[in-house]
Structure formats: C-alpha cells, structure tokens
Amino acid sequence: MxxxxxxxxxxxxxxxxxxxxxxxxxxxxxxxxxxxxxxxxxxxxxxxxxxxxxxxxxxxxxxxxxxxxxxxxxxxxxxxxxxxxxxxxxxxxxxxxxxxxxxxxxxxxxxxxxxxxxxxxxxIDGADPATYTTLYDQLPALAKDKAHYFYKYQPLHVDYATFSVINSNFVKDKNQLYVVTDKGILSLHYKTARVEALNAAYILLDGKKLLYYEPHQHIGLLEINIPSSNKIKFLNEKTVIIDQLIVISGKKFGYPAVDPGSFELLEGSNGNATWSRDKNHVYYKQQIFSEADPKTFEVLKFAVAKDAKHIFIGNKIFNGPDVKSFKKVDKSRVNHDFEDDLGNRYWYQTNKGEVILVPVTKK
Structure with a gap:
C-alpha cells in the first residue's frame, strides 16, 4: 500500500x-x-x-x-x-x-x-567476478577475491593468506606492517610477531613500541618507545596512560614530571589538552601552571577557569571580579556569559584566537 x-x-x-x-x-x-x-x-x-x-x-x-x-x-x-x-x-x-x-x-x-x-x-583490474566481495565492515574501501585484496579498487601487494586488519589505520601480513592513508595502504619497515590494537588510532608492537596514526592531520606516523605496558588506560580516543607514561595524540605529555596516577583531563577536545591536572599541579596546554591550586581549580568555559584565589584566562590571572562568586551563567536566560555577586558581568569573546572577557557596560 x-x-x-x-x-x-x-x-x-x-x-x-x-x-x-x-x-x-x-x-x-x-x-x-x-x-x-x-x-x-x-x-x-x-x-x-x-x-x-x-x-x-x-x-x-x-x-x-x-x-x-x-x-x-x-x-x-x-x-x-x-x-x-x-x-x-x-x-x-x-x-x-x-x-x-x-x-x-x-x-x-x-x-x-x-x-x-x-x-x-x-x-577493476584483476578482480574475479565470481569471488569478489567487499569488506567494508572491516575497513572502508577494502575488498577481496579468491586471490587478491583490493583497497580503493587497487590490488594490494600483500601475503594473501596472512593478511588481516588491525584497526582502521593499520593492517598487516606475515612479512610486515602497513598504514592506511588517503593515498593507499603503504608498507612500513616494522616487522613484528605481536601487534595489539589499543583503539582506532594506537597500536602496540611487542609491548614495547607505540605507534599512532591519524588520517587527514598531516603529521605522519608517530612512534614512542614504551618502557613497559602492564597497565593501559584511555581517557579519551587520543589520550592514553601506559604505566608511567601519558600520551596525547601520539606524543608524550609536555611536562615530563606529571603524575600519571592522579592525572585527569579537565578541558580539551580533538587531542588538545587545554586544562589538566594531577595531585601536584595544574597544567595549561601541557605545561605546568604554578599559579593555580590543583585542589580548588575548576574550569568554567574553555580557557576561562578559577581556583580559590584567582580567575584565569589561559595562563594569565584575570583581575576585577569577585573570585568566590564569579561564575558562568546560562546565556539563554541573560545576555552575558559570566557574572559575580558584585554586579560585574562579562561577555566571552575571542580575538585572533585569544580569549577575552569583555565587561558589560552598566546602564
């Protein structure tokens, strides 16, 4: 009907x-x-x-x-x-x-x-119509027939019997490891017996070497040697703690003495750790920010934060408002972003990538 x-x-x-x-x-x-x-x-x-x-x-x-x-x-x-x-x-x-x-x-x-x-x-050159099938559930643009694997319709020069998909960025056969790029599946120089997919972006080779690849970012393949890999904890897709090492977007955390046991991300997206802290320090963009107290620190909105004594815009102290009562407000209710109990009100704006708080003029 x-x-x-x-x-x-x-x-x-x-x-x-x-x-x-x-x-x-x-x-x-x-x-x-x-x-x-x-x-x-x-x-x-x-x-x-x-x-x-x-x-x-x-x-x-x-x-x-x-x-x-x-x-x-x-x-x-x-x-x-x-x-x-x-x-x-x-x-x-x-x-x-x-x-x-x-x-x-x-x-x-x-x-x-x-x-x-x-x-x-x-x-599709070389493809057998009787046995050709897509493998898009394993990897987009991947297919095979009885004798070959194909990626983006091009035959792959891999060992057919041992070829397998590790995650969305890496594949392997008995001979070597390959990375999946926009241009095709490219061979890497790594030859390893044990490959572990940690998630879609990270793989671990023999428990000792961490590889990271992210398409479309133009940063290439990133490699980190890992002293040990007994405990692996992901904070998000791009942030992983492996024993005593914190890795964000394939790179070691910027401040080397960070405490991994108490580390937490407070603000950041797409692999950018804008604010983070451990039991000892607050970090702004992975660098120690000694002016902030980790016990009382809280993020209000993106680069704007405060602790018991100060208000911060990034790694700078912002003076003027009452620290204790300074807060973010619901902009659907009022025509500003921040206020305090003394009547100070501010708009949140950006200028050339920098965050600024603009005072609302009192009428």
Missing amino acids: KNSLKMGLISALIGLLFSCKEQVSPLSEAYYKKSGAIYFIPGGNGFERGSRKTVADVASFSVIKEVYARDKDRVYFMGCPQELVDVKTFQLKNRIPVDQQHVFKFEGFASATSDCNQNQLTI
Whole structure:
C-alpha cells in the first residue's frame, strides 16, 4: 500500500515536468516512460536534478535495481548505455556490478545532466567476478577475491593468506606492517610477531613500541618507545596512560614530571589538552601552571577557569571580579556569559584566537 502511494505521488510530480496531455508512466523511482521513450530522473525529482532521455529500446527495457537497467542490447547506469559491460551476463551481486568476465566500479560524480561518457562503469583490474566481495565492515574501501585484496579498487601487494586488519589505520601480513592513508595502504619497515590494537588510532608492537596514526592531520606516523605496558588506560580516543607514561595524540605529555596516577583531563577536545591536572599541579596546554591550586581549580568555559584565589584566562590571572562568586551563567536566560555577586558581568569573546572577557557596560 505504501509503495503504491509513493509511486503515485512520484508519478504526479513527474507529470508536472511534461505536458499535461502526455502520459508519464513510472517504471521505478528513477526510470519513466513517456511518449515512446525511456527517461532517467534521479530520485523522481526532475525539477531539482534534471532528467535524461535514454536511447533504450522501450519494448525490451527493464529496471535491474535503482539506477541500473537494461534492454536487449545494452546495460544502463544513470540512464547511460555502458560501453564495457556484457549485457547478457551483467548482474548486481550484493550491490556490486559484475558480468561474466569483470567487476566494475564507478569513481566519478554521477549526474543526470552530465555527458554519458562521464557516467561510465570501468573495470577493476584483476578482480574475479565470481569471488569478489567487499569488506567494508572491516575497513572502508577494502575488498577481496579468491586471490587478491583490493583497497580503493587497487590490488594490494600483500601475503594473501596472512593478511588481516588491525584497526582502521593499520593492517598487516606475515612479512610486515602497513598504514592506511588517503593515498593507499603503504608498507612500513616494522616487522613484528605481536601487534595489539589499543583503539582506532594506537597500536602496540611487542609491548614495547607505540605507534599512532591519524588520517587527514598531516603529521605522519608517530612512534614512542614504551618502557613497559602492564597497565593501559584511555581517557579519551587520543589520550592514553601506559604505566608511567601519558600520551596525547601520539606524543608524550609536555611536562615530563606529571603524575600519571592522579592525572585527569579537565578541558580539551580533538587531542588538545587545554586544562589538566594531577595531585601536584595544574597544567595549561601541557605545561605546568604554578599559579593555580590543583585542589580548588575548576574550569568554567574553555580557557576561562578559577581556583580559590584567582580567575584565569589561559595562563594569565584575570583581575576585577569577585573570585568566590564569579561564575558562568546560562546565556539563554541573560545576555552575558559570566557574572559575580558584585554586579560585574562579562561577555566571552575571542580575538585572533585569544580569549577575552569583555565587561558589560552598566546602564
């Protein structure tokens, strides 16, 4: 019932695109018959996405699935006849386009208004159509057939029998370790018997070497030698304590004498430790901030914090307000960010990356 209503609504919308006197018959959500021709309209929305009049033979035309269709002579993708595909043996195998001889891919930007030479399926070199399958649940863009692994449609030169995914950034075989990058899966010089995935970003080699890689950050592969690895504790995805070592985004904590047993992150995101502390000190951007008392210190908003004696903006003392009553307020209730019991009010602003508190002028 729902499908019938949906097709009826789509047909009505498409009808607006053509003359009211011409009959438009929906064949699927993407293909329509009108005036003796087949049209491709992505999503059934000719107004927003355009339409394509195909060269398909109406009598033998049928929809395979979604944007794929065929007639007696051709296979169609996005309404475009495909040059490399065998029409007799073409099929979608678990959503993968294949024929008897080849596995196909599409790497362009599919459009109903672009030329058909830009909407062509191309062959994945060396892929076996009978056994090719995707492994996207293990790693995006990873696939395999009976003899090869593929990443982003390119065959990997790895040992097939021992290849395995460690985490989203690292893979391995019996010979070596590999890192997953935007450009492809690249071999590393590490050869190790024991590889442990700590999370998506960190791996541990033989319990002695920590590797960190984060895509899109342009920092490369980071390596730290670990004296021991008996106790591993993650504070967040990028912050890990391994015995006596604190590591943030693949680098040792900036202040070497930090106490790992009492260490805690107070403010920071995306691998940036803006405020942190242990039992002895408060740290601003991983450097000791001796003016702050760790026992009474609290973060109010990002770089703004206070303890029993002072208000801080970053690693500088901010004078003026009453420290004891100074607090962050709900800006949906009032038109400022901070206030104290003496009537001082402040807006929180940034200027060239620096946080400033701007006094609200009293009227």
